[in-house]
Every structure is written in structure tokens, then in C-alpha cells.
Amino acid sequence: xxxxxxxxxxxxxxxxxxxxxxxxxxxxxxxxxxxxxxxxxxxxxxxxxxxxxxxxxxxxxxxxxxxxxxxxxxxxxxxxxxxxxxxxxxxxxxxxxxxxxxxxxxxxxxxxxxxxxxxxxxxxxxxxxxxxxxxxxxxxxxxxxxxxxxxxxxxxxxxxxxxxxxxxxxxxxxxxxxxxxxxxxxxxxxxxxxxxxxxxxxxxxxxxxxxxxxxxxxxxxxxxxxxxxxxxxxxxxxxxxxxxxxxxxxxxxxxxxxxxxxxxxxxxxxxxxxxxxxxxxxxx
Numbered sequence: 001x002x003x004x005x006x007x008x009x010x011x012x013x014x015x016x017x018x019x020x021x022x023x024x025x026x027x028x029x030x031x032x033x034x035x036x037x038x039x040x041x042x043x044x045x046x047x048x049x050x051x052x053x054x055x056x057x058x059x060x061x062x063x064x065x066x067x068x069x070x071x072x073x074x075x076x077x078x079x080x081x082x083x084x085x086x087x088x089x090x091x092x093x094x095x096x097x098x099x100x101x102x103x104x105x106x107x108x109x110x111x112x113x114x115x116x117x118x119x120x121x122x123x124x125x126x127x128x129x130x131x132x133x134x135x136x137x138x139x140x141x142x143x144x145x146x147x148x149x150x151x152x153x154x155x156x157x158x159x160x161x162x163x164x165x166x167x168x169x170x171x172x173x174x175x176x177x178x179x180x181x182x183x184x185x186x187x188x189x190x191x192x193x194x195x196x197x198x199x200x201x202x203x204x205x206x207x208x209x210x211x212x213x214x215x216x217x218x219x220x221x222x223x224x225x226x227x228x229x230x231x232x233x234x235x236x237x238x239x240x241x242x243x244x245x246x247x248x249x250x251x252x253x254x255x256x257x258x259x260x261x262x263x264x265x266x267x268x269x270x271x272x273x274x275x276x277x278x279x280x281x282x283x284x
Contacts, residue, residue: 004029004231004238006218006254007246010039010195013202015244020209027238028206029231031217035199038248044198046118046191047135048111049160053103055094090263101154108158115191126201129194138170138177138184145183152185162187214238218247221257229258 008030139145220232
């Protein structure tokens with residue numbers, strides 16, 4: 001089976017690896033160096049416990065404040081377009097306890113097996129830097145710590161193993177933390193990797209498996225009467241039995257080439273001191 005993967009980030013590379021191992025003839029199309037962009041420049045956190053849904057009870061007013069500041073944790077540029085207004089309405093409707101609980105369980109289920117998969121990659125001989133120290137969420141405000149502690153049963157039901165720690169316990173674990181830290185919640189099974197080593201290992205293995213590369217953005221796409229798919233760009237036209245869209249925030253634009261609508265909007269997460277402080281304190 002021939003498969004074209006649109007997108008050469010970590011998701012596209014991982015998908016290509018799994019398909020190639022199963023005997024598929026794989027081609028990856030990307031508009032940058034394989035594994036480049038956000039995939040190689042991110043922090044490398046492998047933290048399913050941080051993957052809860054953004055819409056949450058009480059988030060609407062906070063989200064409106066964030067939209068007024070380009071330095072906010074998640075910035076979505078406001079526009080008067082129908083798509084953006086529809087996005088806001090959908091966000092508003094999702095910011096309730098029932099929807100949040102369902103979405104939390106869904107995202108948690110997506111993360112199950114992640115660590116096993118990383119271990120399988122290492123067992124396959126992929127050489128990349130990985131650390132297993134877990135994640136420690138430290139708080140300097142007692143009220144934020146109490147709110148976070150209330151959420152522990154939710155995480156336990158989802159299969160995580162969080163532990164609440166007092167300030168002195170945390171400082172014994174991490175002596176560099178200041179006396180301002182009143183406590184923390186530890187997730188022992190989370191990991192982090194050095195992204196550059198992970199994408200390099202995947203690219204190297206894909207070359208060994210005979211994966212082909214198309215350089216340039218995909219600007220055309222169609223489903224042929226035969227059931228095959230065709231993608232086109234400055235690299236020409238390429239056909240396959242199936243296509244996988246793994247273009248991140250640009251996936252909706254690629255999907256439209258095939259007549260498919262995906263409700264994906266681009267946003268920017270900042271790495272400012274303000275942003276880091278908010279997340280460390282537990283404010284979302």
C-alpha cells in the first residue's frame with residue numbers, strides 16, 4: 001500500500017515510521033526540513049497529564065482577557081470572520097463541567113500507551129535522549145494549590161498517579177526551590193526528551209526503511225475516480241492509495257483541498273516569564 005503523509009513534523013514522522021514498519025510504501029511531503037519547526041524547537045515534554053482540554057468552567061472571561069494580550073499563555077488573534085465567531089461560540093458552550101469532564105477523559109485516553117511506545121522505539125534501536133524524572137507542579141499560592149489538589153481524584157480515575165506534597169517535602173526533593181513554594185503535585189510517570197535527538201533518530205530510521213521525501217508545501221489535492229489520492233506542489237504531482245494529513249495548524253487548509261472541513265484554528269503559545277509563572281502557579 002502506498003501512503004503519502006502531508007507534514008514532516010514529529011506526528012508525520014512517527015506515522016511514517018509505524019506505516020513503513022508494517023510494509024507500506026511511504027512518502028512524506030513537507031515544506032521544511034524533516035522534523036524542523038516546532039517539533040525540534042519545543043520543550044520536549046511528554047506529559048499526558050498536561051493534555052487536558054483548554055475549555056473549562058470559568059475560562060470564558062479569562063480567555064477574553066488573554067485575547068487582549070499577545071503575551072498571554074495562549075493567544076488567538078481576534079478577527080470578525082464567521083469562522084472565528086463560530087470558534088468563540090463553540091468555546092463558550094464547551095466551558096462547563098460536563099463537557100470538560102468528557103473531554104478530559106478523551107484526551108487522557110489518547111495519551112495512554114505513550115510511554116510504552118517511547119520504550120518500544122528505544123527497543124527498536126532508535127537512539128534519543130529521554131528522561132524519566134516525572135513532572136512537578138509547584139505552587140506559591142495556597143488557594144491555587146487547594147484548587148489543584150481537589151482535581152487529584154480526576155487524574156487518578158484517568159490512570160495518572162499524582163501525589164500532593166507540602167512545601168518542605170518539595171524543597172527536600174528540589175533544594176533549589178524557594179521558601180515561597182507552598183506545595184506541589186508530582187506526576188511520577190511523565191517524561192521529557194531532547195527533541196532534536198528524537199526527530200533525528202526518526203529521520204535516520206525512515207531513510208533506512210526507504211521512505212521518500214517531497215520538498216515543498218502541498219498546494220493541490222484530489223481524490224481520483226480510482227479511489228487513489230493525488231497531492232501536488234512545486235515537487236510535481238504524486239499519487240498514492242491513501243493520504244494522512246499531519247500538518248498541525250495547517251491541516252485544515254490541506255483538508256480543504258480534498259473537500260474536507262476540519263475545525264482547526266491556529267494559536268500561539270508564548271514562552272514569556274509571565275506565561276511560565278501562570279502555568280507554574282496552576283492558573284490556566
